[in-house]
Amino acid sequence: MATLIAPSMLSADFGRLAEEIDMVNSSDADLFHLDIMDGVFVPNISYGFPVVKAISRLARRPLDAHLMIVDPDRYVEMFADAGVKYLSVHIEACTHLHRTIQNIKERGMKAGVALNPHTPAIMLKEILPDADFILVMSVNPGFGGQSFISSSLDKIAEIREMARIRAPHLLIEVDGGVNKENAPLLVKAGANILVAGNSIFSHSSPKDAIRELKGYI
Ligand code: DX5
Numbered sequence: 073m074a075t076l077i078a079p080s081m082l083s084a085d086f087g088r089l090a091e092e093i094d095m096v097n098s099s100d101a102d103l104f105h106l107d108i109m110d111g112v113f114v115p116n117i118s119y120g121f122p123v124v125k126a127i128s129r130l131a132r133r134p135l136d137a138h139l140m141i142v143d144p145d146r147y148v149e150m151f152a153d154a155g156v157k158y159l160s161v162h163i164e165a166c167t168h169l170h171r172t173i174q175n176i177k178e179r180g181m182k183a184g185v186a187l188n189p190h191t192p193a194i195m196l197k198e199i200l201p202d203a204d205f206i207l208v209m210s211v212n213p214g215f216g217g218q219s220f221i222s223s224s225l226d227k228i229a230e231i232r233e234m235a236r237i238r239a240p241h242l243l244i245e246v247d248g249g250v251n252k253e254n255a256p257l258l259v260k261a262g263a264n265i266l267v268a269g270n271s272i273f274s275h276s277s278p279k280d281a282i283r284e285l286k287g288y289i
């Protein structure tokens with residue numbers, strides 16, 4: 073399948089949010105990646121429902137919300153109501169992950185399981201057939217603009233191998249420090265969705281950055 077590109081809106085200029093959304097709408101990007109941080113699960117606070125709903129009204133690509141929050145179950149319905157189509161929760165934040173995944177799917181969204189860099193791939197063994205996608209964090213979550221942790225490549229390959237029999241349609245999303253240099257390696261390792269913030273929004277031409285990530289340039 074073609075690689076999907078998901079610009080992380082955390083790196084957008086929020087003073088010109090409508091223009092930044094338009095840029096994504098008229099680019100080769102496939103999803104809007106929305107980072108939700110609560111200041112508890114991660115040492116940073118990002119934005120909440122007023123911003124998610126504003127993006128939802130203007131976006132012409134599906135919304136992919138990445139919840140870096142404790143107790144995500146409390147908000148699953150609200151994200152569905154806000155128009156989110158891909159919803160990921162952290163394995164480290166969920167005591168009853170199987171129940172949370174079913175809850176997300178019952179609301180008509182694709183359910184993702186996100187892993188911090190220190191969490192081994194084997195933790196996914198039982199949940200893999202139930203998840204629609206896995207989000208591999210290739211930086212410690214909380215901030216945009218950090219350097220890619222290179223061991224994430226082996227982790228992606230390991231998850232792809234685990235999924236070969238148990239979850240052949242599994243999507244693997246990678247998030248953190250993704251750029252045009254590591255993108256081809258990530259795709260080769262088995263990633264299907266590339267999230268990128270800094271490498272897109274700090275580029276002199278964000279649309280070209282998206283095309284580069286897609287492999288078109
Ligand atoms: C980090 C977020 C990422 C981040 C990616 O906690 O989950 O989505 O915004 O940004 P870059 O591509 O700049 O690392």
Ligand code: ZN
Pocket residue numbers: 080105106107138247267
């Ligand atoms: Zn993210």
